[in-house]
Amino acid sequence: xAGVSQSPRYKVAKRGQDVALRCDPIxxxxxxxxxxxxxxxxxxxxxxxxNEAQLDKSGLPSDRxxxxxxxxxxxxxxxxxxxxxxxxxxxxxSSQSTGLAKNxxxxxxxxxxxxx
Amino acid sequence: RKEVEQDPxxxxxxxxxxxxxxxxxxxxxxxxxxWYRQDCRKEPKLLMSVYSSGNxxxxxxxxxxxxxxxxxxxxxxxxxxxxxxYLCVVKGNDYKLSFGAGTTVTVRA
Numbered sequence: 001x002a003g004v005s006q007s008p009r010y011k012v013a014k015r016g017q018d019v020a021l022r023c024d025p026i027x028x029x030x031x032x033x034x035x036x037x038x039x040x041x042x043x044x045x046x047x048x049x050x051n052e053a054q055l056d057k058s059g060l061p062s063d064r065x066x067x068x069x070x071x072x073x074x075x076x077x078x079x080x081x082x083x084x085x086x087x088x089x090x091x092x093x094s095s096q097s098t099g100l101a102k103n104x105x106x107x108x109x110x111x112x113x114x115x116x
Numbered sequence: 117r118k119e120v121e122q123d124p125x126x127x128x129x130x131x132x133x134x135x136x137x138x139x140x141x142x143x144x145x146x147x148x149x150x151w152y153r154q155d156c157r158k159e160p161k162l163l164m165s166v167y168s169s170g171n172x173x174x175x176x177x178x179x180x181x182x183x184x185x186x187x188x189x190x191x192x193x194x195x196x197x198x199x200x201x202y203l204c205v206v207k208g209n210d211y212k213l214s215f216g217a218g219t220t221v222t223v224r225a
Contacts, residue, residue: 004159031211033211033213035213040124041217041218042120042203042215042216042218043160043213043215044215045212045214048211048212056211056212091160103211104162105213107159107160108159109159110159
């Protein structure tokens with residue numbers, strides 16, 4: 001079946017521009033996660049949704065970052081007034097639930113954001 | 117100090133060789149452990165979960181040492197296709213995954 005789909009795959013933004021990154025999770029997956037991966041580093045947790053509820057946004061680096069999942073499926077990560085330090089790959093992951101400790105997260109291919 | 121530390125490598129090995137590397141984690145309350153594989157410019161993909169008793173999946177063997185808080189991965193009979201970055205991943209009793217920075221393995225012909 002279809003995996004996690006992210007768009008766009010690449011985004012170039014001028015500093016100060018707003019961007020919106022989209023994630024289509026695996027159908028039926030309750031949990032959705034956003035991660036930020038800087039060059040040469042592992043992914044870092046940004047935020048977590050269970051259905052439409054954003055239960056954890058502790059990893060968002062600043063108030064310029066905003067995420068939503070209004071109908072409990074597709075999610076959008078928005079970055080306002082982009083800065084050069086926002087340049088990274090933004091990964092979305094989904095899982096069936098979080099009830100099991102070993103529940104597996106499946107990742108999308110990511111959006112590579114470059115801020116000039 | 118990062119929650120998960122890995123030797124970045126790179127480990128350059130010939131085909132057929134055995135390669136092994138570790139990671140350490142700082143949170144003794146961690147519950148679940150995984151190795152993910154990430155190819156260049158691709159998404160991380162689950163390679164295997166790591167269980168307390170150690171586990172094998174074909175040519176891959178993972179070990180967990182809770183007392184010393186380290187996890188290891190061993191790859192036997194390396195193939196060219198094993199060239200990738202291997203991410204050590206730790207999970208507490210919730211939903212957050214904590215990733216190491218990855219260990220790069222290059223298998224040469």
